[in-house]
Amino acid sequence: MITVLQMARLPNIKVATVLLCCAFVYDIFWVFLSPLIFKDSVMIAVARGDNSGGESIPMLLRIPRVFDPWDGYDMIGFGDILFPGLLVSFAFRYDKANKKGILSGYFLWLIIGYGFGLFFTYLGLYLMNGHGQPALLYLVPCTLGVAVLLGLVRGELKHLWSYGTESPSLRETSGEI
Template identity: 35%
Template sequence: MVDQDLLVSYVALFTLAVIPIYFGAHQSLKPSKVEAMQAKDAYMFPVMGSIVLFSLYLAFKFLSKEWINFLMSGYFMVLGIGAVSAALEPFISKIVPYKWSQKKTKKEVKFTLPFYGEVKLSYVDIIGGFFGLVIGAWYITTKNWVANNIFGECFSLVSISLIQLGNFKVAAILLVGLFFYDIFWVFGTDVMVTVAKSFDAPIKVVYPRATGFSLLGLGDIVIPGIFIALMLRFDQHLAKKRGGKNQKLYFNIVFASYVVGLVTTILVLHVFKAGQPALLYIVPCVLGSVILTAVLKGDVKELLAYKDEDLIAKKEVKAEKAE
């Protein structure tokens, strides 16, 4: 039997995970200038992640936790301000004067930063940055869990909307690599759990309960999220190629599969009362569901041949014509 306090924390973490994935995936349908990840990047991602993770573990083991968290909190606060601004941009653009949000007429402020150069900020960026600054000040002065979660949600949403995996093959390499990465660092060592508990920065979403906090790392949201976003774009590609309405078949299936994987993680966590590598349960669910669906629908060749660049290029041409 799960007590009410613990149940609420589980539901809260579940909700905090699925919201940025759903909205970030739909935001990813807009044209992006970000270059798609290459296969070599996907192969190296778990390696670089391991180096960073173990470096943090050593730093917490031999250096002052207070100073490390002070420096990293400041660093993530700056990043968080930008993430909040980017996450709010679609909403702010709808309420400010029309010409402020249009490419040809939007108002900009230009200034020069030492060691960086000229910076251009639109009025929409400045308004979003103001909200980000308020939340950043709230977080850095109080370390309030709500402020932490706002940053975490914005980080996740913006990352999912911007990071392009490029194609299914790259996505599969990344997911399988991180599947083993997560298992090794959680079950093979105490590194992942130690860093997660020691690192006082918005790299996780948390929810308070009587005996402390329940937490979920942003990687368990963002990594599956960018794959789910890829499948939504694949759905759009199929709809355009076949001249039909976008049924979001692959998106709905992989999104539901993520839910199953996340719920499984929570159930195993509750039963064994020990930290779990969420990707151990999530990756087989999301990757397996897509492969099975493609086999049943006869879309395997189409899935393997799909490239984000083709869809993005068409969107950019359409956007240019609209302007």
């Protein structure tokens, strides 16, 4: 996952919005809507390894439950880390390129938003009695939503949206090179 985050780079918030919104819909469909079609949540069945002798695909992390007498675990998919992680790494590069401080930048706020998203995911698991939750349902609003709201409040959303797409002559005159 670290290698993917180092190599894959989002150029701007426009691409992040499309990617995260598609992953958001995909996650919700396969967890909540697929049971209406296939009689079972496909994503949960695949993650648990149902119908494969208990073997699960190596695309998730299993996190042990601390106070569970049955030694159960929660699962988080790699996509739940990678998709918001691409946005967080974009925020880090954006802050660095635009000489933003830790509080005036986006990186810290997106890390905090990701933490809240994970908290809401596990709260949803608890409130739904352990029924699988699409983590991106909580992580996308808590990361992309924070970036967009901060951009709006700071008047930088237009720059975040088109960041990296201006022609070199425009960047030279605006002092961005």
